[in-house]
Amino acid sequence: MPLLDRRLLFVTGKGGVGKTSVASAIGLLAAKRGKRTLVCESDSKGNLADFFGVGPVAFGPTEIRKGLFAMSMDTEESLKEYLRLQVKVPMLARIGPLAHTFDFVANAAPGVKEILTVGKFTWEVREDHYDLVVVDASATGHVVGQLAAPVAINDLVKVGVVRNQTDWMIDILTDPAQTGVVIVTVPEEMPVSETLELIARLDAETSIDVASIVMNRVLPELFSRNEEEIFDRLDEPDGQAALADLVGDGVSGVMSGADLAVTLRRSRVPHLNRLRDGVPPGLPIINLPFLFHRSHGVRATSRIAEALGDELGY
Amino acid sequence: MARKSGTSSGSGSIEQLCAAKEILVSTGSGGVGKTTTAAAIGATAATHLGVKVLVLTVDPARRLANALGLEQFGNVETRITDEAFAEAGVRPEGELWAAMLDTKQSWDDLIGLHAPDPATRDAILANPLYQNITGKFVQSHDYVAMERLYEIHTSGRYDLIVVDTPPTRNAIDFLDAPERMADFFSSRLLRWLITPYRSRVVGFATKPFYSVADRVLGTQFLEDIAEFFILFQTMYDGFVERAKAVTTLLGGSQTSFLVVSTLEVAPAREAEFFLELLTERHYHVGALVLNKVLPELLLDSAATDSARLMARESADLAATLGPKLGGAAANTDHLAHVLSEVGESFLNYQVVARREAEQRSEMASLPELTVSVPYFEEDIHSLSGLLRLGEKIWR
Numbered sequence: 001m002p003l004l005d006r007r008l009l010f011v012t013g014k015g016g017v018g019k020t021s022v023a024s025a026i027g028l029l030a031a032k033r034g035k036r037t038l039v040c041e042s043d044s045k046g047n048l049a050d051f052f053g054v055g056p057v058a059f060g061p062t063e064i065r066k067g068l069f070a071m072s073m074d075t076e077e078s079l080k081e082y083l084r085l086q087v088k089v090p091m092l093a094r095i096g097p098l099a100h101t102f103d104f105v106a107n108a109a110p111g112v113k114e115i116l117t118v119g120k121f122t123w124e125v126r127e128d129h130y131d132l133v134v135v136d137a138s139a140t141g142h143v144v145g146q147l148a149a150p151v152a153i154n155d156l157v158k159v160g161v162v163r164n165q166t167d168w169m170i171d172i173l174t175d176p177a178q179t180g181v182v183i184v185t186v187p188e189e190m191p192v193s194e195t196l197e198l199i200a201r202l203d204a205e206t207s208i209d210v211a212s213i214v215m216n217r218v219l220p221e222l223f224s225r226n227e228e229e230i231f232d233r234l235d236e237p238d239g240q241a242a243l244a245d246l247v248g249d250g251v252s253g254v255m256s257g258a259d260l261a262v263t264l265r266r267s268r269v270p271h272l273n274r275l276r277d278g279v280p281p282g283l284p285i286i287n288l289p290f291l292f293h294r295s296h297g298v299r300a301t302s303r304i305a306e307a308l309g310d311e312l313g314y
Numbered sequence: 315m316a317r318k319s320g321t322s323s324g325s326g327s328i329e330q331l332c333a334a335k336e337i338l339v340s341t342g343s344g345g346v347g348k349t350t351t352a353a354a355i356g357a358t359a360a361t362h363l364g365v366k367v368l369v370l371t372v373d374p375a376r377r378l379a380n381a382l383g384l385e386q387f388g389n390v391e392t393r394i395t396d397e398a399f400a401e402a403g404v405r406p407e408g409e410l411w412a413a414m415l416d417t418k419q420s421w422d423d424l425i426g427l428h429a430p431d432p433a434t435r436d437a438i439l440a441n442p443l444y445q446n447i448t449g450k451f452v453q454s455h456d457y458v459a460m461e462r463l464y465e466i467h468t469s470g471r472y473d474l475i476v477v478d479t480p481p482t483r484n485a486i487d488f489l490d491a492p493e494r495m496a497d498f499f500s501s502r503l504l505r506w507l508i509t510p511y512r513s514r515v516v517g518f519a520t521k522p523f524y525s526v527a528d529r530v531l532g533t534q535f536l537e538d539i540a541e542f543f544i545l546f547q548t549m550y551d552g553f554v555e556r557a558k559a560v561t562t563l564l565g566g567s568q569t570s571f572l573v574v575s576t577l578e579v580a581p582a583r584e585a586e587f588f589l590e591l592l593t594e595r596h597y598h599v600g601a602l603v604l605n606k607v608l609p610e611l612l613l614d615s616a617a618t619d620s621a622r623l624m625a626r627e628s629a630d631l632a633a634t635l636g637p638k639l640g641g642a643a644a645n646t647d648h649l650a651h652v653l654s655e656v657g658e659s660f661l662n663y664q665v666v667a668r669r670e671a672e673q674r675s676e677m678a679s680l681p682e683l684t685v686s687v688p689y690f691e692e693d694i695h696s697l698s699g700l701l702r703l704g705e706k707i708w709r
Contacts, residue, residue, distance in 0.1 A: 015344015016581060047580070139344060189695075191345070222655045229642040230652045242638050243653075246631055247624055253617025254624065257660040260609065264689065292662035294669060296579045 003212055003284075003312060004030050006180045007125045008172065010137040010147065010208075012198070013184030014191045018216045021296075022184045022288070023136040024051035025304035031068035032305070033314065035131040038069045038124060042117055042137050042146070046072060053298030069130070078116040114149035119165065122172045125179075140183070140194045144201050147173065147181070147208050173208055180211025185275065187218060187268035196278045210283060214308075215275065217290040219265040222258065231258070286311045326683045327709050331600040332359040332474055335570045337467060337563070338600065340478040342574035343584040347605040349478045350694055350703065351574045351687075353378060353412075356476040357697060358704025360410035361399070365473035368411045368466065372459055372480045381696050382412050389416040391471075394697070402698035411472070420458045428552035434545055443542045456480050456491035457557075464560045489564065489595075492557035570600035573681065577604060577670035582677060589680040601683040603707065604674060609688060612667035617660065624657030 003009070004026075011023035020041070027039035038061060041048040049057050054064050059077035061069040124133050138146050150166040150173065173179050181202060185195040199210055223231060233239050235255055244251040276285060288307050293300050331338060332355065340352035349371055356369035368391060371378075382394050391413040399406045422439060429435035438444055456479075463477050479488050563569060571592055575585035585602070592599050611617060624631065632650035636643055643649045678684040685707040694700055 016346060016576075016578070020580075047583075220659075222659055223652050226642070227648050227652050230639075230645075230649055231656070233639055233641060233643050234652065234656075239639060239643075242635055243624075243631075244620075246634060247620040248616060250614065250616035250618065250620030253611045253614045254621045254656060254660045256609070256611050257617065257621070257663055258656040260689070261659045261663060292665045294665050 001177060001180070001211070003180070003182070004033065004035065004132060006132070006176075006211060007178040008121060008133045008135070009180055009182050009211060010135045010143065011182045011184060012137045012140055012143040013214075013216075014194045015139050017184050017186045017191050019139070019184045020046065020048060020051055020136050021301060021304055022182070022214050022216060022308075023134050024048065024301045025308050026182070027068055027070075027132075027134045028052075028301055028305040029309050029312075029314070030132045030134070031065065032309075034067065036067050036069075036129075037132045037134065038071060038130040039134045040071050040073055040121060040136065042073050042135060046136060048072065048136060050297060051301045073117050073120065075113050075116045078120045082116065082119065112153075114146045115153050115166070115169075118146060118149055118173070119169055122169045125172055126168060137181075140198045143181075144198070144205055147202070148206050151206070173206075176209035176211075180209050182212050182214060183210065184214045184216055186216050187271040187275070189271060192271045192275045192278075195275060199279060199283075213275065213279060213283060213285045215272065215285055215287045218272070218287045219261070219268060219290045221265060222261055231262075235259070326601075328355060328358075328601060328683075328685065329362070329708050331570055331572075331683075332365075333363060335598075335600065336472075336474060336568040337463065338474070338476045338570055338572055339463075339564070340476065340572045340574055341588060343581045346574050346576050346581045346585075347687075348572075348574040349378065350700070351572065351603050351605065352476045352478040353382065354694070354700040354704040355572075355707070356412075356474070357382075357394075357410055357700045358708050359474055359476070360394075360408045361404050361406045361701060361704075362708070363474075364407040366409045366411070366471070367474045367476065368413065368472045370413050370415065370463060370466065370475060370477040372415045372478055378695065379412075379414075381694065381700055382410075388414060389419045391466075398697055402696070402701055404698075404701060408473075413466075415459050415462055417458055420462050424458065424461060425549070428549035428556075430548050434548055438542070438545050441542045441545065456488035457494075460488060460492055460560045460564065461556060464556070464563050467563060489597075492560040565595075565597060567598070570598045572601050572603055573599065574603045574605065575677070576606045577608075577673045579673075582673050586677055586680065589677070593680070599681045601685055602677060602681045604677075604684065604686045606689050607674070607686040608663060608667040608670055610667075610671075612660070612664045613671060618664065621657040621660035621664075624653045625661060626657075628654035628657070 009023075009026060011019055011026065013019040013022075024039060027037050030037040039048065039052075041057070048070055049055060052064050052068075052070060054062070054070070057064075057070040057072045059071060059074040061071040064070050121133055121135055124130055137143050150169040154163065154166040154170065183195050183198055185191040195213060202208055202210060234243060235258075240251050240255060279285065286308065288304060288311065291300060291303050291307070293303065338352070338355065340348045340355075342348040352371065353369050356367045359365065360367040369382075382398070391411050394410040394412060396406065399410075425435055425438050429438065459477070459480055463475065466472065467475060573585050573589050573592070575581045589599060589602065628650040629646075631653055632646040635653075636646040636649050639649070674684075674686070687703060687706055690699075690703070694703060
């Protein structure tokens, strides 16, 4: 199942691995390929807007370029929309200040915040408002709770409107042709461990398909094994001296820089291998290079989208 | 105002903080190394100061537990043995202890503490919603972490407690957790909501709300919630009092905050925001700890000149250099490739190092003390690794 042919992608990963960049890049790539795409951040404290170089995004989607929409989840707004569209409550005023009601619902009732979030995303899919909905989801620690909420609520709430709602949500979420989780990671110890744990937890606690792993910030291999000998030769005192005669005294700094680059790359190889060996057979791993960019923002997002496109064979 | 990696700038030192404070709270966004930093500081404090130190961690890597010589982290405070230190080549002046936060267990303990009687306690522990709330509520994690810190501090068992904070999306969430918990229990809405389940009489004015709530959530579910909160209300005073005490402790003169970050864009931005916020609220910010800082040699101008030549004129350079070096380097195509890769790589890393240097000078103006930790080749997974890191930032 090609990644961009699904309808709903939850992009998750340990904090700091570039989850939002990758979610934004997937959105950008999909839109470029002609898909009407919505990118959503899971909470309003996010900084999705920065990745597209636009002003703040709100609950109501903003079209940030042709076919690409961005929104920010706001569970209170989601509840209002839900009540209006699904429960057909005619006069919201009659139920008192919604903010207070909401405080209760969201804080007291477990899973309600999660279901309002997941519910909104699945609803956009069900109503065919977009070809693809990309969610910048919660971090690895919380995403299982978020994705399992409809089932949890289904177990807790035996009757009522919510019960009916969770049924169709579960149908969409558990259909691998429609929904997939993308786990973003980097070749370091904790992110790889958390990725492997998350795959196991998603498998054990939900019926949601993992679509792909994105290995982000893969450092380049400077030279092949047979060229290593040449590098070592250059790194020797007389090698450096001979080179310094040609390019100046800065050589020692350049060689130290290269040592660092080689060390950083090598120290990450075991984690690349550990991930490759640890994931279930057939689960694709998309490698994205470390981008030595000056800025972040939309320029960086486009470069990641390009790299992603290359990896996906577009 | 160049600073070398592994050194500190500003007044004071981590050593002074550890000597003067009773609680150090390590904060920062996910993935910046705040757990490792907290453990390294704790281990180094135990080594140099003749004090009893506890590292209280929320979410440790399994290898970090191994690093501390523990079979596994548990809710129980465990001492790191002198043998473990001896293996790292160190004889500590003080004692190092470690414990992990087990959210569920800590909540259960808390209920035990505040429940008016065993019957209420058992009813709460058995309530299906209780499991959900304690296990899945992100905020409950924040709250119970601070509560546990308070409990340990009050016990007087340690001279210094170094605690890391839960990985929150927003680094300030845990600070507000005690207050939010108090607000929650004192909320009028909550009382209003559970009224009908107490009296079974619903006033005309509130009826529409309940009928909507019933339609949305189902009556049984609402009753479950109500029962849970009616039980919880018996513990209201205890909770509010404790929440206030925890807030006071965090703001007190015995507590200091460490803001941990890397110089990557997103964590740095969050750290800046957090530094400002802590200062605004009059919390004591002891230090900014910057991890994974690229070395300053990447900014060297002579090296830049050399790197540019190597990248641009690799073929010519290789033609001259190859015969001199001989061996594998006599293959001038391969040599040219190595030269250009090495030059390019330097320039690539320099782009990142420049951005980071700029970021660092912006951030360093905020706290009294900034310490920079260089890139370590390996993830730290031994006590000696922790101590090596700790020593870099100690003085």
